[in-house]
Amino acid sequence: MPSSFLFLSSCPSAYAPLRVLRLRGSFLLLPSSFFLLTSYFFLLPSYFLLLRSYFIMTDNQLQNYLEIATEAALAAGSVLQSFCGKLENIQEKGRSGDLVTEADKASEAVILEILGRHVPEHGILAEESGKLGNASSKYLWAIDPLDGTTNYAHQYPFYAVSIGLLIDGIPQIGVIYDPLHNELFRAGKGLGATCNRKPIAVSQISELRTSLLVTGFAYDRRETADNNYAEFCHLTHLTQGVRRSGSAALDLAHTACGRSDGYWERGLAPWDVAAGVLIVSEAGGQVTAYDGSAFEINSGRVLATNGKIHAELSGALLAVPPLSSWR
Ligand code: IPD
Ligand code: CA
Ligand code: CA
Numbered sequence: 001m002p003s004s005f006l007f008l009s010s011c012p013s014a015y016a017p018l019r020v021l022r023l024r025g026s027f028l029l030l031p032s033s034f035f036l037l038t039s040y041f042f043l044l045p046s047y048f049l050l051l052r053s054y055f056i057m058t059d060n061q062l063q064n065y066l067e068i069a070t071e072a073a074l075a076a077g078s079v080l081q082s083f084c085g086k087l088e089n090i091q092e093k094g095r096s097g098d099l100v101t102e103a104d105k106a107s108e109a110v111i112l113e114i115l116g117r118h119v120p121e122h123g124i125l126a127e128e129s130g131k132l133g134n135a136s137s138k139y140l141w142a143i144d145p146l147d148g149t150t151n152y153a154h155q156y157p158f159y160a161v162s163i164g165l166l167i168d169g170i171p172q173i174g175v176i177y178d179p180l181h182n183e184l185f186r187a188g189k190g191l192g193a194t195c196n197r198k199p200i201a202v203s204q205i206s207e208l209r210t211s212l213l214v215t216g217f218a219y220d221r222r223e224t225a226d227n228n229y230a231e232f233c234h235l236t237h238l239t240q241g242v243r244r245s246g247s248a249a250l251d252l253a254h255t256a257c258g259r260s261d262g263y264w265e266r267g268l269a270p271w272d273v274a275a276g277v278l279i280v281s282e283a284g285g286q287v288t289a290y291d292g293s294a295f296e297i298n299s300g301r302v303l304a305t306n307g308k309i310h311a312e313l314s315g316a317l318l319a320v321p322p323l324s325s326w327r
Pocket of ligand 2: 146
């Protein structure tokens, strides 16, 4: 309970009908309501500040969480670089092609250690360890310690660390670190987006015809007809090209800084996109479901663009011809 409220309600003299005030040597008899009113007058601002800090995240608090996420992402990036090219243990987990290495685990361990030191009271959703920490906290850190594991295992130079902070399910902090190219993408809700601490912005391309897009294919692609193959062909036909990089986090980071004009994908986990969607929207882009409705972190689908091609790309995704039409 706010301290100003405690102070007023625990002050017994506030309930006496009259109170004495000594002013420049004279004694004045005043109704208690006068004291109550003046106390409220002076204490109300601090009461509102306390309420605000409880319900609304201040920029300082967000900046603090952004620095914690940055510390963790940079440390994890160093771990990844120390293992690169020296992997001894590459395993498939669950689905065919879904890999995990000692680098994924070591990177996640260092992130968990740093978050455990700074924010032990928060909840965590980490790709390799699952749910940890305070399950009832409104703060949830979504962690991908190595996004692009297949690339990394083949020494294909495209992978990153992704750390997002959701508050009540909404992304509020996003940090993506590409340790090979030493690029640090960051955003805080309302604070803008940066790459290596310089502001970034989405591209100005305004039609699909002249756009370059990025997408990906989830590990369940062999088990479902909803595998993004038809969408890939359709959009390859309508644009200057569609790239498949193998890192959802970097696809989003590159859309945020204008290297790509739009990105869509299905079959994603919250840790793949929690950081990236915020970085795109803070860079001036648009992030929704395929049909343009509100993005939902657990839906597995995202459409993220520079905003200018959003409606056209959404329309194209909703009108994909069957794969057989390309044969
Ligand atoms: C994968 C990558 C890939 C995307 C997959 C993700 P991982 O993450 O982001 O680009 O297409 O859907 O699962 O397994 O390398 O962390
Ligand atoms: Ca991932
Ligand atoms: Ca991963």
